[in-house]
Amino acid sequence: MSEPNEQAHNGHQVVGPAVYVAILFSLLVGTGLTVWASFLELGPWNPIIALAIATTKAMLVVLFFMHVKYSTKLTKLTVFAGIFMFLVLISMTLSDYISRAWGSW
Amino acid sequence: MSTNTIVSLPDQSTARIPKDNFITRENGLLSWLLTGDHKRIAILYLISLSFFFFIGGALAGLIRLELLTPQTDLMATDTYNKVFTMHGVIMIFFFLVPSVPATLGNFLIPMMIGAKDLALPKINLLSWYLYIAGGILAIYTMATGGVDTGWTFTTPLSTHYVNTNVLTTGLAAFIAGFSSIFTGLNFIVTIHKMRAPGMTWFRLPLFVWSHYAASILMVLATPVVAIAIVLVALERTLGIGIFDPTKGGDPLLFQHLFWFYSHPAVYIMILPGMGVISEVISNFSRKRVFGYTAVAFSSVAIAVFGFFVWAHHMFIMGISNYAVLVFSLLTMLVAVPSAIKIFNWTFTLYKGSITFETPMLYAFGFLGLFTIGGMTGVFLGTSGTDIHLTETYFIVAHFHFVMVGGMLMAFLSGLHFWWPKITGRMYPEKISQMAAVVTFIGFNLTFFPQFILGTLGMPRRYASYPPEFQVLNVFSTAGATILGVGYLLPVLYLLWSLKYGAIAGNNPWQATGLEWQTQSPPLTENFAVMPIMDHEAYDYEWLEHQTEASKATEVTSAG
Amino acid sequence: MPDSPVMAHKTDASSESADHSHGQHPPYLRHHFESVEQQADATNFAMWLFLLTEIMFFGGLFTAYLIYRNWYYPAFVAGSHQLNVIWGTTNTVVLILSSFTMAMGVWCAETQRRKGLVLCLILTFILGLGFLGIKTIEYSEKIEKHHVPGFHYSLQSFVDPASDPEIFKEYHDKPLRADMARHTEVYFSLYFLMTGMHALHMIIGICILGFMIFRARAGAYTSGHVTFVENFGLYWHFVDIIWIYLFALLYLISRHQ
Numbered sequence: 001m002s003e004p005n006e007q008a009h010n011g012h013q014v015v016g017p018a019v020y021v022a023i024l025f026s027l028l029v030g031t032g033l034t035v036w037a038s039f040l041e042l043g044p045w046n047p048i049i050a051l052a053i054a055t056t057k058a059m060l061v062v063l064f065f066m067h068v069k070y071s072t073k074l075t076k077l078t079v080f081a082g083i084f085m086f087l088v089l090i091s092m093t094l095s096d097y098i099s100r101a102w103g104s105w
Numbered sequence: 106m107s108t109n110t111i112v113s114l115p116d117q118s119t120a121r122i123p124k125d126n127f128i129t130r131e132n133g134l135l136s137w138l139l140t141g142d143h144k145r146i147a148i149l150y151l152i153s154l155s156f157f158f159f160i161g162g163a164l165a166g167l168i169r170l171e172l173l174t175p176q177t178d179l180m181a182t183d184t185y186n187k188v189f190t191m192h193g194v195i196m197i198f199f200f201l202v203p204s205v206p207a208t209l210g211n212f213l214i215p216m217m218i219g220a221k222d223l224a225l226p227k228i229n230l231l232s233w234y235l236y237i238a239g240g241i242l243a244i245y246t247m248a249t250g251g252v253d254t255g256w257t258f259t260t261p262l263s264t265h266y267v268n269t270n271v272l273t274t275g276l277a278a279f280i281a282g283f284s285s286i287f288t289g290l291n292f293i294v295t296i297h298k299m300r301a302p303g304m305t306w307f308r309l310p311l312f313v314w315s316h317y318a319a320s321i322l323m324v325l326a327t328p329v330v331a332i333a334i335v336l337v338a339l340e341r342t343l344g345i346g347i348f349d350p351t352k353g354g355d356p357l358l359f360q361h362l363f364w365f366y367s368h369p370a371v372y373i374m375i376l377p378g379m380g381v382i383s384e385v386i387s388n389f390s391r392k393r394v395f396g397y398t399a400v401a402f403s404s405v406a407i408a409v410f411g412f413f414v415w416a417h418h419m420f421i422m423g424i425s426n427y428a429v430l431v432f433s434l435l436t437m438l439v440a441v442p443s444a445i446k447i448f449n450w451t452f453t454l455y456k457g458s459i460t461f462e463t464p465m466l467y468a469f470g471f472l473g474l475f476t477i478g479g480m481t482g483v484f485l486g487t488s489g490t491d492i493h494l495t496e497t498y499f500i501v502a503h504f505h506f507v508m509v510g511g512m513l514m515a516f517l518s519g520l521h522f523w524w525p526k527i528t529g530r531m532y533p534e535k536i537s538q539m540a541a542v543v544t545f546i547g548f549n550l551t552f553f554p555q556f557i558l559g560t561l562g563m564p565r566r567y568a569s570y571p572p573e574f575q576v577l578n579v580f581s582t583a584g585a586t587i588l589g590v591g592y593l594l595p596v597l598y599l600l601w602s603l604k605y606g607a608i609a610g611n612n613p614w615q616a617t618g619l620e621w622q623t624q625s626p627p628l629t630e631n632f633a634v635m636p637i638m639d640h641e642a643y644d645y646e647w648l649e650h651q652t653e654a655s656k657a658t659e660v661t662s663a664g
Numbered sequence: 665m666p667d668s669p670v671m672a673h674k675t676d677a678s679s680e681s682a683d684h685s686h687g688q689h690p691p692y693l694r695h696h697f698e699s700v701e702q703q704a705d706a707t708n709f710a711m712w713l714f715l716l717t718e719i720m721f722f723g724g725l726f727t728a729y730l731i732y733r734n735w736y737y738p739a740f741v742a743g744s745h746q747l748n749v750i751w752g753t754t755n756t757v758v759l760i761l762s763s764f765t766m767a768m769g770v771w772c773a774e775t776q777r778r779k780g781l782v783l784c785l786i787l788t789f790i791l792g793l794g795f796l797g798i799k800t801i802e803y804s805e806k807i808e809k810h811h812v813p814g815f816h817y818s819l820q821s822f823v824d825p826a827s828d829p830e831i832f833k834e835y836h837d838k839p840l841r842a843d844m845a846r847h848t849e850v851y852f853s854l855y856f857l858m859t860g861m862h863a864l865h866m867i868i869g870i871c872i873l874g875f876m877i878f879r880a881r882a883g884a885y886t887s888g889h890v891t892f893v894e895n896f897g898l899y900w901h902f903v904d905i906i907w908i909y910l911f912a913l914l915y916l917i918s919r920h921q
Contacts, residue, residue: 014774015767024764031756035749038916046918054912058905065767065901067894074297075712082716085325086723088412093361093727096416097734099427222696224706290713298706299697328717332724336857343814345853347728353736353847362724 013070023064030057109460111389112613114531120608122529126626141226142629147212148527149233154208155596157199157240164192166589169551169582175575177568185568186253187269191246193256194274198281199240201512202370205377206288206323207236209519210316212527214292216620216627217310219301219636224294225287232287239281246270246277255566257367260348260359264340271341275334282327282334285373289323292316301619303638307401310618310642311394314401315380318408322369322376326412330366333359360419368415372407374508375475378515379404379446382468385518386450388616389465390457393643396449403442403449410439420491429488436486443479447472462614463534466541467518474510474548478503481556496566499559505552517541517595524599525609529625532602536594544591550584617648692889704891711895715902718865722906725861729854729913736847738840742822743851744917745835746811748802752915755798756907762791763904770897773890778883781893785877788900792870799863806852813853819845835919858910865903872896 034053042049063069068079114120127144137145167188171179180188211229215222223229246252252274254263263271296317300309337359339345346352348359387394394400416424416432424432450472459465481503485491494500525531554577559565563574570578612621623632640647690700697703733740769784809828810818821828822845825837840848876896879885885893 014771017768017771020764020767020771023767024760027760027763028757031753031760034912034916035753038749038919041920046920050912050916054908057908061763061901061905061908065763066898074709078709078712078716081321081325082719085412085716086719086726089329089365089720089723090727090730092413092416093358093365094730094734095431096357096361096424096428097355097731099425102425102427104426220696224696225710226694226696228710286717290710290717293713294706294710298702298709324713324717325720328721329724332721336724336728339853339857345813345857346849347732347853353732353843353850355731358728358731362727365724 015064015067015070019064023060026060027057030060110462110534111391111458111460111615112462112531112534113610113615114607114613115610117607120610122608122626123624125628126529126624127629128626130629139230141222141230143211143215143223143226143229144527144627144629146229146233147208147210150203150207150211150236153233153237153240154200154204157195157243158592160244161192161195161200162589162592164188164195166585168192169585171568172570172578173582175570175572180568182568183253184251186255186566187247187251189566190252190255190274191243194252194278195243196508197256197370197374198278199236199243201374201508202281202285203236203288204374204512204516205381205519206292206316206319206373207232209312209381209516209523210292210377211288213523213620214295214313214316215299216623216631217313217618218296218299218304219619219632219638220295220299221630221632221635223291224299225291228287229291232284232291235280235284235287239277239279239284242273242277242280246273249273257363258334258337258359260337260340260356261350264337264348264359272338275338279331279334282331285323286327289320289327292320293324296320301636301638305638307398308638308640308642309401310380311383311397311400311404312377312380315376315383315404318404319373319376321405321408322373322411326366326369326373329362330370333362333366336362357419357423360422361416364415364418365412368418369408369411371504371507372411375512375515376404376407378471378512378519381515381519381522382450382471383446384616384618385464385468385522386453387643388522388614389462389468390454390459391645392453392457393641393645394449395452395455396445397642399445400449403445406442407439410435410442414439414486417486417488417491420488421495433486433488433491437483440479440483440486447476447479461538462521463532463537463541464518464522466538466545467514467521470541470545470548471511471514471518474506474514474545478506478508478511481506494559496564497559498555498563498565501565502552502555502559505555510548510552514544517544520595520599522614523620524602525613526620526625526627528603528606529609530602530606531609531613532595532606533598536598540591540594540598543587543594547584547587547589547591551581551588552584554578554580554584615648615652617643617645622651690888700888707891707895708898711898715898718902722858722861725854725858726909726913729858732847732850732854733913733917736844736850739822739844739847740851741918742825742837742840742845743848743855744915745831745837745919746806746809746821747855747915748805749915749919751798751802752911755795756911758791758795758798759904759907762788762795763901765791766897766900770890770894773880773885773893776886776888778880778886781886782877782880785873785880789870789873789877792866792873796863796866796870799859803856806856811848811852812856813849817849817852819848822848855914858914862903862906862910865906869896869900869903872899 030053034050037049037053038046040046062079068075127142131140137149140146140149167180168185171177171185171188177185211223250269252267252269252271254267254269254271258271258275296309296313336347340348344352347354348356350356383394383400414432414436416428417436420429420433461469481499485494485500485503521532521537558574558577558581561574563570609625611624613625614621619636619638620627622636693700693703697706765784765787769781769788772778772780772784806812807815809821810816811821819842821831822837822840823842825832825835825839831837839845873896876885876893880893
């Protein structure tokens with residue numbers, strides 16, 4: 001009654017404890033990693049590494065805790081649309097701020 | 106000289122409104138205020154929307170009265186600022202954004218896809234209550250001194266320099282925004298998950314496609330203006346410094362967040378109207394919409410591209426030259442899908458059997474006026490010309506052409522087209538055609554002079570102006586009076602028709618949609634037998650074969 | 665005379681009020697849905713769309729953060745040193761654990777383990793409260809040190825870091841110029857805004873968890889109808905993800921000496 005792939009009553013795949021424990025472990029390792037990295041002097045790489053680790057952790061939560069890996073294409077497309085729009089907001093707004101420093105032509 | 110019409114009404118001597126319909130199924134005020142029925146919620150919206158429209162219209166009347174003379178003689182400048190601000194807030198948040206989606210969209214989408222209701226009826230009702238809460242707050246704002254920042258709440262004016270009701274207006278807009286989000290969310294889920302068997306995406310009426318595209322915008326864009334309003338509120342109350350240059354903040358950040366929503370908002374407003382136009386033009390040309398796929402995809406394209414152009418409202422505000430360049434180029438792009446629709450509607454008309462019932466008159470008005478409004482948008486998207494035209498009456502004319510000449514005409518077109526379905530009764534054709542013509546004349550007289558005023562240099566949001574602009578302003582005000590008559594007439598004759606209008610029957614327009622294959626007004630569960638979709642959209646040949654069968658089963662007799 | 669082609673199963677209006685116990689559909693199936701699968705599918709999709717609105721809502725705050733961090737980097741570094749990395753890391757671990765217990769709760773609901781579900785929900789609830797408790801400690805520290813924008817905000821720690829011995833011995837910050845020191849107020853505005861908005865979402869989540877614990881004890885979610893737990897789980901995980909980014913952006917800007 002505890003295999004990770006058994007079908008639940010509603011027909012979805014049931015994700016089991018083994019997967020969740022593995023993800024928990026990865027997230028905790030990631031947390032330790034990112035705190036450790038913030039104490040190192042890595043110049044411009046500090047924020048990049050911090051965001052990369054955060055994004056990896058977020059992806060693990062999305063794919064496994066939120067079951068997106070086992071979900072329909074529509075769900076995956078929806079997640080992608082949200083992330084895409086979020087990135088458009090940030091990047092296009094930031095592009096104004098960054099290019100102000102370039103002066104007039 | 107026979108009147109050319111496609112209207113086909115049942116025999117009036119024996120026809121009756123069907124006894125069991127969504128209006129008669131349950132009685133009592135609570136059955137309406139606690140309903141989950143999408144059709145009842147649509148009617149609740151229709152009544153409240155009309156109320157707010159006339160408040161916004163009265164404010165417009167005050168604006169035009171003041172502008173009859175070059176001096177500020179009717180009201181003080183501060184009062185004038187409050188009047189145009191509330192006119193904008195009410196018309197945009199409490200009329201245009203919910204207009205077609207919350208009334209016609211709510212009523213028709215489940216029927217058009219062959220479902221019994223929207224996916225989330227309780228959320229639908231919550232949407233309406235949020236709308237009412239926001240609206241009451243807006244009225245409270247007006248009653249307690251108003252707000253004078255313009256509907257755009259530009260910082261740092263709204264955060265540091267005015268003493269008016271920015272907070273309550275912001276809260277009203279915030280709440281109305283969630284009403285909009287929940288409506289859009291509901292539509293997206295419904296359209297994806299509740300289509301009848303056989304109703305594939307490319308058999309959907311284009312009305313559904315446009316609402317789908319508008320709903321994507323509602324869900325993704327509205328939260329950004331919500332956070333912008335929260336930030337303004339915190340800036341005003343706590344002085345957190347996020348938009349305050351003296352504390353290192355940037356006032357333009359507010360504008361970025363505000364327009365990130367408010368540009369897609371104009372597509373939220375117009376897309377549902379475009380959906381109406383697709384239905385009406387097809388029906389009154391007796392032809393399928395030319396280039397169905399192109400029109401469907403252009404709706405989605407407008408929604409997607411609409412997210413990338415917001416800073417064209419900020420060309421003169423201090424964004425970088427490079428941002429101006431990029432956003433101007435992208436704005437050119439977003440005009441293309443709209444133009445595709447106009448071309449396709451025109452090709453639909455070509456060699457169609459055109460008749461000129463009231464919905465079609467409004468649709469023709471839309472075609473011409475939206476085209477003019479849209480093309481003037483291209484002048485404004487071109488940053489070089491925008492520098493001269495922005496903040497003048499050219500902008501005012503541009504957005505009124507697309508919103509009033511376009512969207513409001515589309516709303517009236519749809520309201521007349523589906524009135525028989527919603528109420529079971531036909532409106533009186535002659536007076537309604539006259540009202541449509543009066544509206545068209547009044548509209549042009551009101552807003553065309555404003556293009557000229559703008560190019561001559563009259564600034565917007567000013568209560569006084571140089572005397573040489575007076576003649577055009579007088580024309581504009583005269584037009585506004587005529588326009589007011591044109592909008593008042595439908596209220597009167599539509600209410601009249603509820604009691605005295607001809608019985609419409611299932612399908613007075615001989616239209617092809619699923620909603621027309623059932624009784625008028627519909628049953629609470631929409632269909633006595635759930636439909637299976639086995640033909641393409643706008644399939645008039647299929648309809649001919651159905652005419653025999655549906656006449657036999659049409660519910661027109663008593664009981 | 666041909667039948668109408670739109671023939672499918674009848675939806676007789678009178679059966680709307682009919683007895684549900686005829687077993688044709690479970691009592692939790694709403695009448696406008698054709699099947700339990702459609703209902704579960706639709707409500708799940710609706711929850712995802714709601715989360716999209718939340719992404720965009722927080723998006724505005726992240727945009728503001730990135731702009732001002734770019735403009736006022738030294739102030740942001742100095743400000744972030746005022747945050748206790750131990751509390752922050754603890755909170756991150758607490759939330760990750762709570763996401764784990766929530767996911768396990770969903771598994772219990774799906775496999776109809778009533779007691780397991782109740783335990784998982786209670787653990788998630790406690791962990792959530794723990795997070796808020798730690799946040800309260802952190803906020804009180806900020807209040808004590810007058811680092812709350814709009815409420816007698818003090819630049820003391822930034823123009824004269826030596827006057828703040830606990831932080832100074834860790835990071836040996838150089839004093840900021842007066843104008844850059846003023847911009848630490850923007851940092852703290854964003855800190856309170858973003859963590860405050862996050863905490864508000866946590867509070868709402870905890871209240872719903874409380875409600876769910878009662879319903880779960882009554883067996884509401886372990887007899888086939890798991891959508892409420894699943895969809896709440898999505899919300900809870902989303903709030904966790906927001907914190908993952910907040911932690912990285914607010915606490916970990918630059919902690920090297």
